[in-house]
């Protein structure tokens with residue numbers, strides 16, 4: 001039977017929309033594509049940590065560009081997640097210095113503790129594991145990035161446990177960076 005109501009249309013939060021409009025003021029009106037990367041970050045943060053095709057379409061509509069211009073960027077950069085993720089995405093550096101300081105062992109430990117393989121989400125929905133290239137914190141290898149937070153020197157069981165416990169304790173979603181600007185506050189903030 002055909003649905004009686006149309007699916008609700010995706011929308012940015014008022015705070016997200018305000019931040020997008022602020023970013024757009026930095027560029028000429030006919031260069032809205034220049035803010036595509038930060039707007040994709042806003043979209044990813046506001047829509048569950050990943051950018052579905054529908055969310056990418058919303059980004060295109062918001063910036064007045066073609067959907068393909070969003071798709072080709074979202075699928076190129078590894079920081080954009082193209083499928084659902086857990087509450088925390090652990091980006092594990094696997095480049096040379098981190099590898100020499102035990103990133104392989106770190107990855108194996110995280111897989112064992114969380115029950116998720118790289119590219120998967122743990123059964124409790126808390127952690128998605130992802131391997132990435134150099135995070136520019138080589139002096140503190142091995143390193144994991146979770147959103148804006150770096151966890152460094154993860155070469156001991158204690159350090160890994162402390163990181164996971166810290167993340168598990170974050171019951172509410174982190175405040176989004178643009179929500180800390182001026183008087184802007186998200187309606188979705190808990």
Ligand code: FES
Pocket residue numbers: 093094095096097098099133134135136137138139141142143
């Ligand atoms: S190699 Fe891991 S942060 Fe540079």
